[in-house]
Amino acid sequence: MPRTTPSNAKLLEIADRIPTPFHLYDAEGIRANAKRLREAFAWDPGFREYFAVKATPTPAIINLLKREGCGVDCASYTELKLAERCGLSGEFIMFSSNMTPAAEYKLARELGAIINLDDVTHVDFLRDCAGVPEDICLRFNPGGDFMLGNAVMGSPGEAKFGMTRPQLDEAVSALKQCGAKRFALHSFLASNTTDDTYYPTMARTLFRTAMELSDSHGVEFFMINLSGGIGIPYKPDAREADIAWIGEAVRNVYDEIIKPSGMRVSIATELGRYMTGPYGWLVSRAIHKKEIHKNYIGLDACAADLMRPAMYGAYHHITIPGKENLPPDHLYDVVGSLCENNDKFAIDRPLPRVDIGDLVVLHDTGAHGRSMGYNYNGKLRSAEVMIEGDGSFRMIRRAETMEDYFATTAGFE
Numbered sequence: 418m419p420r421t422t423p424s425n426a427k428l429l430e431i432a433d434r435i436p437t438p439f440h441l442y443d444a445e446g447i448r449a450n451a452k453r454l455r456e457a458f459a460w461d462p463g464f465r466e467y468f469a470v471k472a473t474p475t476p477a478i479i480n481l482l483k484r485e486g487c488g489v490d491c492a493s494y495t496e497l498k499l500a501e502r503c504g505l506s507g508e509f510i511m512f513s514s515n516m517t518p519a520a521e522y523k524l525a526r527e528l529g530a531i532i533n534l535d536d537v538t539h540v541d542f543l544r545d546c547a548g549v550p551e552d553i554c555l556r557f558n559p560g561g562d563f564m565l566g567n568a569v570m571g572s573p574g575e576a577k578f579g580m581t582r583p584q585l586d587e588a589v590s591a592l593k594q595c596g597a598k599r600f601a602l603h604s605f606l607a608s609n610t611t612d613d614t615y616y617p618t619m620a621r622t623l624f625r626t627a628m629e630l631s632d633s634h635g636v637e638f639f640m641i642n643l644s645g646g647i648g649i650p651y652k653p654d655a656r657e658a659d660i661a662w663i664g665e666a667v668r669n670v671y672d673e674i675i676k677p678s679g680m681r682v683s684i685a686t687e688l689g690r691y692m693t694g695p696y697g698w699l700v701s702r703a704i705h706k707k708e709i710h711k712n713y714i715g716l717d718a719c720a721a722d723l724m725r726p727a728m729y730g731a732y733h734h735i736t737i738p739g740k741e742n743l744p745p746d747h748l749y750d751v752v753g754s755l756c757e758n759n760d761k762f763a764i765d766r767p768l769p770r771v772d773i774g775d776l777v778v779l780h781d782t783g784a785h786g787r788s789m790g791y792n793y794n795g796k797l798r799s800a801e802v803m804i805e806g807d808g809s810f811r812m813i814r815r816a817e818t819m820e821d822y823f824a825t826t827a828g829f830e
């Protein structure tokens with residue numbers, strides 16, 4: 418049910434009107450997915466998804482998710498401003514930042530955002546620059562390795578985020594002194610995981626820790642924030658997270674640990690990738706073919722449009738519209754034009770024969786795609802297009818222009 422790539426005719430129609438490369442998003446797919454998440458946690462009347470803005474900081478997408486009841490998770494001044502301009506404030510904004518500048522705390526306080534304190538030293542820092550709010554969240558880093566069964570899913574001990582267990586006690590005491598009344602607890606221990614036990618396992622740790630802190634300090638907890646990290650199947654044969662199962666499993670842990678306390682604690686999530694990743698495509702065109710020691714397909718897109726493959730060898734599925742039924746009997750490196758040899762969307766990828774002028778579609782680029790874009794080699798970031806369920810489409814961000822590029826520079830005179 419989840420993602421359906423727009424039809425070839427539709428892709429050709431859009432590419433006829435809007436020059437490639439561009440990022441394309443499926444509005445209906447994002448809505449249906451947001452609904453699935455909402456239903457999975459419908460047992461908690463206070464449940465809220467705070468869409469991780471960094472995944473797709475595009476107003477049309479944030480507004481779409483806002484209409485589905487989502488808030489946002491911001492981590493910088495600009496992201497907070499973006500949230501504000503999308504009409505979000507108060508408890509609809511989580512501010513989960515680290516090494517936070519004073520100006521960002523100030524703005525977060527002005528907007529009434531829920532601040533997620535990354536470190537115990539930030540209690541004084543926040544008090545001095547913006548004041549401590551009555552409701553505040555703490556980010557927990559349990560250290561060591563985070564295991565699910567026998568598998569290491571992440572290494573919090575190596576992560577710069579969050580505070581240690583003893584520091585949580587210190588922070589709660591200090592925050593109480595500064596006037597904090599209600600607390601929340603947050604952790605992010607594994608990224609892009611499709612192991613459905615991730616949330617319930619972390620929820621157990623967070624629920625227990627919140628109960629301990631509540632007992633020792635006599636404070637109330639209003640929220641447990643399970644953060645992001647639910648993964649998506651980038652490879653065609655990878656399994657998909659079962660969000661309904663995950664919601665039920667978290668509920669069972671909630672009923673076991675939180676419910677007996679009688680405390681009204683809401684569940685929050687800060688999903689990015691899961692919300693939009695599968696509903697985005699980078700649509701590009703083959704402009705060169707090169708046969709040397711290997712065979713290359715050169716696209717009009719490059720790593721400046723989609724950095725994940727260059728940055729960490731991430732797999733993005735590739736299709737050639739109109740050639741789905743041809744055998745993948747050619748082996749290509751699919752590359753962009755940057756003067757960097759890591760500008761490869763795929764290495765040794767079996768594909769049908771690609772010809773110059775073919776559309777080349779990179780899948781699952783709806784999160785951490787365009788947002789990681791940059792201007793290396795003077796490359797201009799591409800446009801974003803939204804397609805609706807009825808097939809209509811519109812540009813929701815134009816491509817960058819030369820004027821944008823030169824707008825920040827001086828010294829030509």
Ligand SMILES: *Cc1c(COP(=O)(O)O)cnc(C)c1O
Nearest residue numbers: 469513645646647687688689690
């Ligand atoms: C990046 C990030 C997220 C979103 O992560 P996904 O892997 O996209 O779900 C959520 N919360 C915080 C604090 C983050 O830094």
